[in-house]
Amino acid sequence: MEILNALALFTNFVVVPATAYGAQLALGALGVTLIFGILRFANFAHGELMSFGTMITILVTWFLQNMGVSIAPFPTALLALPIGVLAAISMALVMDRMVFRFYRKQRSNPIVFAIVSVGVMFLIAGIIRIVIGPADQSFADGERFIIGAIDSRRALGLDEGIAIKQSQLITVVVTAIVVAWLFWFLQKTRSGKAMRAYSDDEDLALLSGINPERVVMICWVIAAALAAIAGTLYGLDKTYKPFIFLQILLPIFAATILGGIGQPVGAILGAFIVAFSEVTVTYAFKKFLTYLGPTDWAPDGLVQLLSTDYKFAVSFIILVAVLLIRPTGIIRGKVI
C-alpha cells in the first residue's frame, strides 16, 4: 500500500508533468534538429518563432471567445491553432526569403547564419512585444482537469491521487499525432526522402536532381508548424510569457545535441530525457521517501537535489556531459 502510494505520488508530480513537458520540448527540438540537418545552423530565432505562432493563436482565440465560439470542453485555442501555424509558417518563409536565402547562395559559414538568426530573433521579439506586450497572457479555457486528484484517489483507493490536466493530455495526443505524421512523411513520401537525402549529403542530393530550394522550403514549413504547435501547447499547459521563449531555447538545444544533431528520433529521445531529468532533479522527494521508509519516519530536509530555480542548470549539465562524453549525441548525428 505504502509503495503504491509512493508510486502514485511520483506519477502525479514527476511522470505526468515531465511527459507533457517532454512532448512540448520534443516538438521544438524536432524543428531545431531539422533546421540543423538541412540548413546546417543553430537557429537562435526558433524560440521567438514559437512565441510568434503562439501569439497569433492567442489573438485568434480571444477573437473567437468574443464571438462566443467555443468547442467546450476543449480549449478554444485548438480551433485557433491552425491560424497560428499558418502565421508562423508565413513568418518563417518571409524570413528565409528576405534573410537566409542570400547567405545560402553565398554558402556562408554556419556562424554567419547563427548571427543573422540573432537579427531575426530581435525582429520577431520586437513585433511580439509591440503587438501583445511583454506581460503574461492566459488563454486556456474549457475543462481544466480530466481526472481530478480527489476522483482518482477514490478510484484507486489510495491516499495519493493522480491528477491529469486536460492540457497535458492534449499535449501528448497532439504530439503523438504530429510526430507519427512527421515520421511517415520523412520515411515514405518523395519529399521526405529528398529531405533526408539532402541532409545526408548535399552535393549528392543536388546531383540526383533534388531541388534544394524546395527542400529548404519544406523544412521551414515543418519547423515553423511544429514551433507554433509546441508554443501553444506550452502556453496552454503553463502560461504565455514572451521572455520565457529565450530561456526555453536552452533545453531545446540540449535535447537536440543530446539526441544527435539532425536526427529526429534523437530529438524526441533527447527531449524526454531532458524533461524527465529536469523534473526529477528539482522534485522534493520528502513525501515519497516518507511513504517508503519505516512508519513514523520522515527525512529531515526536502530531499531535493536542486531547487527549481536552477532548472536550466540541468539542461546545461546534460549539454556539458554530452560534449565531454559523446559529442555526436545518443544517435550518432553530424558534427559539422
Place this chain on the structure above:
Amino acid sequence: MTKRVALLYGLMCLVLIAIGFLQSWNVAFGIFNLCVISAVMALGVNMQWGYAGLFNVGVMGFTALGGLTAVLVSMPPVGEAWAVAGGDIALSLLSLAATIVAVIYARRFVHPALKLPVTLVLLLAGYFLIGVFFGPATDAIESIDPALSGYLGGAGLPVLVAWPLAGLVAAGGGWLIGRIALGLRADYLAIATLGISEIIIAIIKYEEWLSRGVKNVTGIPRPVPYEVDLIESEWFISLANFFGAAEISDAASLFVKLCYAVLFVIVLAIIMWFAERALKSPWGRMMRAIRDNRDAAAAMGKDVKRRHLQTFVLGCAVCGIAGAMLTTLDGQLTPTSYIPLRYTFLIWVMVILGGSGNNWGSILGGFIIWFLWVEAEPFGNWFMSTITAPLGGGSELAQHLVAGAAYMRYLMMGAILLIVMRFAPKGLIPEATNRSTAMTRSS
C-alpha cells in the same frame, strides 16, 4: 581609412553635443557614460569574435559576474551574519575543497573503467556533505534582518578595487567554460555560453545569502562625490557660479557624471591601448591566422585550442570589468534587469556594426548602438503617435501601439544587424589588413 575613422567619430561627438544643447548636458553625459561602458563590453566581445572568431553568447553572464564582484568588494560586511554562520560557511568551503581533492585523487589512482562511477559517487557524496553545513548557514544568514541585509555583505573595500578584481573573476568563469566548450564546433560554444550565462544570473537571483537576490543590493559606495555633499561644499558653489550654472543641483549631478566619465574613459583608454598593442603584435597576427585558416595555423605548429582559450578568457575579463563599472555607475545590483537581449545580443550588434576585428570600430559601434537604444524610445513614441494620428487619440489601437513604442528598439536593432550583415558585413570601420599591400607586392 583614418579619415573615415575621424569623420565617423567626429559625427558621433557632434550628435552627443547636439543632445547636450537640445535636451540637456545631464542627458548627454548620462548617455556618454553608458556609451563608454558599452564600448568596453564591445571591445571584450571583439577580442573573442573579431580576433579569434569565437561566438560567445554569454556576455550577460560575465557582465553580471563583474557586477556581483563590485558588490562583494565594496559593500560593508555584515558582522552579525559572519558571526552566526561564518563557521558553517568555512566548513562548507572545506567540504567543497575535500570533494575536489578526493575526485582528482580518485581519478588518478582508480582503474580507468571505474573512473566515471567513482567520480559520480564522490560528487554526490560531496554534494550532500556540503549541504549539511551549507543549508543551515544560508538559513541563518538570510534570517538576519531580511528587510535591510540578510546577506553576508562585502569586503568593505573601495569600489575601484572591484574593477580589476571583476576582470579576474570573469576571467575565471571564462576559463572554466572555455575549457569545456572550446575546441568543439562553434555552435556548441554558443549554446554552452548561453547556458552558463543563464545559470550565473540564476545564482545571483536566488542565492540570497550571497547577493540578496531579487531584493537587490542598493547604495553601493561611490568612487566619486555625492550630490548632496557637493551642493553644500563651498568650493563647488563657487565653481558653479564661475560657470554661471542656473541650478546648483543640476550642476552637481553634471559634475558627478563628469567624474564618472573621466574614470570610465581612463579604463577604456587602458584597455584599448592593450588591445591595439596585442592586435599589432605577432600574437595578434597569429590569432588572425588561426581565425582565417585554423588548419593551416595548426599545421604551422600553433596550439589552436590554447590560443582560443587565451582570447576567450581575455574577452570575458574585459566584459567583467565593464559589468563592475556598470554596477558602480548604477549604485545597485538588480539581478532581474539582466536580460540576454540587452546584455548579450545588443553587444553583438555593436561589434558587428562597428566592424568585427577592428577595435576602433567596436568602440564606435558601442557608442552608436547605445545612443540609438536610448533614443529609440522618444523616436518610437513620436513614430507611433504620428502613424496613429489619423485614428484619433481615443482609439484603443492607437493607445496600444503607443504603449508598445518602447519595443521599437528591438525592431531597430534587428534591422541594423540584418542590414549590416547583408550589405556591409565588414562594418563601419573594416578591419585593417595588409592584404592589399601584399597583393601589389606579389604581382
